[in-house]
Amino acid sequence: MKSTFRTLLAAALLTAPAAAAFAQTVPTAATDTARIVLDASVVNSVNTQSYFLFRQAVRPLIEQMGDKKVVALGEGTHGTAEFYKLRFWLTRILMEDKGFTQVALENSYGDCYRLNQALHSATLDDLKPLMKKHLLSIWQNRETEEMLNWMHTYNTSHLRKVELAGIDAMYGTAAAELLRETLAHSTPEIVALTQQLVQQTTLQAQIWTNLNDRSIPFKRPEMMANGWAGYETTEQLAQALKKVKLPKKQRAAVAGAVQSLQLHFDTFYQPKVNKRESSRDSVMAEMTKFLVRGKGSKVIIWAHNAHVSRSLPVPGDNNGGGTGKFLERAFPGQYFVLGTSTATGTVAATTHRFITTASPMAAYPLDAPVAGSWEQAFNLVTPATFYVNTRQLTAAGQKHPHRLVGYSPQSGADSYYPLALSRAYDALLFVRQTTAATPL
Structure with missing residues (x-):
């Protein structure tokens, strides 16, 4: 797996051979392979057959998020259709019911600003050209397009507008x-x-x-x-x-x-x-702080689990931790983070060393979860889709392998990092079998 979770641009500051080596460097996964036993009472089943059934199932989760200033909706991969779809539904609920007006992507600020201008236009014929020009290829899919079209429709019929923003700074x-x-x-x-x-x-x-x-x-x-x-x-x-x-x-x-x-x-x-x-990670935290500088401002972040986690799972970053850790310090008690994960299926990924707006995305199979991982334990739970409040998990404070797939196709043993879920996320949404996001 490509090490995309610290600083992408820093890799480019090295010589070409060193940059390639940096991009492929991964930490060693945890050696504890003991199976995690989950208490069925902490599992909250989620119905994803429709938005309205989903809305009803996640009502307790929304209540936990609703009064926060910053809510991060993570993704265990950069290319899973269900992660985009269900985060869109959560975003919609938070915007309709809880006063959130901004969703911020792991994408450059200026590019998202241009897209946001289109979301406030009177008419919108086709978002695809703007998405392909201004979004990294991990966002160039039908699932993200559905959310952006909903935002435009919402803005045409509501006085209180919703905004798209970017918190990354890869491109200027x-x-x-x-x-x-x-x-x-x-x-x-x-x-x-x-x-x-x-x-x-x-x-x-x-x-x-x-x-x-x-x-x-x-x-x-x-x-x-x-x-x-x-x-x-x-x-x-x-x-x-x-x-x-x-x-x-x-x-x-x-x-x-x-x-x-x-x-x-x-x-x-x-x-x-x-x-x-x-x-x-500190860059994305600083841009998030900029977005919520106004009184009553609230923002929903869409970024990888590795960024929004409170405890950066990738060793080697000595700059203070992940975006989530920076935001927890900036907004004590006002930061909620939801991680997402899956066991099997397919994922959209690219073979490019460094992600761009033109990196081609294709579907690849996910490897089976490794022994002793959180994904293996969740895969054995009866509901196909569910969420857990991590502090209710008996083993939540213990470090077990947790899969974090970036934008590369690799999802095997080198994609796992030792992580205590309760230190990383407030809750985790698990979808047993997922599909690759659909490219535009």
Whole structure:
């Protein structure tokens, strides 16, 4: 399994051979193979035959989430149709009943901003071109499209609008273009800086995309120089903006775009200034904090289990833990995280070393759960779909192998990490047999 859970861009800072090795490095799974025995009384059966039956079954779970400021809906793989579908249904309930107005994807801020503009338009013919341009391929599927279409329909008939946002900072071009467009009539200095940022983020994106083509030499010095220049340009723009007064409508968009670019180029700032790797998890936590800065703001996060978990399951990240751990510190008692998992079926994945908007997704079979894993134990429970409140599990505080599949096809023994469920999630939703997400 590709190690996509720490910082994707950091891998690209290495030499080409080292980057490939980094991308394939995985930790050793737990050696405890004793079968976990589950008490049937803690299993909450879920009916997925329709939205309304599902809504009724998860009512107690929704009540636990409803008063939180940040609710994270995790995914045990980046390509399972049921994980997208059921998270959409949970998102819909939280938006309709509990006052949540934002859903934030593990995707770049500027790109999601462009999609969000379409979700507020009077008419919407086809989202596919925008999804393919602005979403990583893990989100380019029919299941995500269904949620986005629902959001647009909701916005056309409700005064209280719902928003799509991004909390990642892998790509910066859309944010830079947003700044160039929004600040086109500002001072000559600001206009020039936004034009520089478009050039710098475009080059950065091209270098990143080229990493998937082994015939193209990896130009590390060029990437480092451009990345540092981009960081300095962003800082200069941030200082210049302090001298101008923007219309209220523009302030939030500009502030979000600037912050996302500062975090995008943090990958180059940290190694040069602080001699350490940039933490992608802290980046996503900072963008989440930006989204809920307003009074009464609440957000639903869609990201991988490994990010939203309170205890980062991947060894080696010495930057403070996963996104979930950062958010728990930022919002004590106001953070709820739901993990998702499965046992068998198929999963959509790509063979690309680094995920992009153009990474091809195809269906692959999931390997059978390994002995002693949480997935093996859940697979033996009678309901095909259910959720558990992790603190009610007798073995929840003990570390057992837990499968975390990224965007690669690999789902065997190297995809497991020793994890105590009660330290990672508030609840876990399990679907015994799942199918690959349907590409657009």
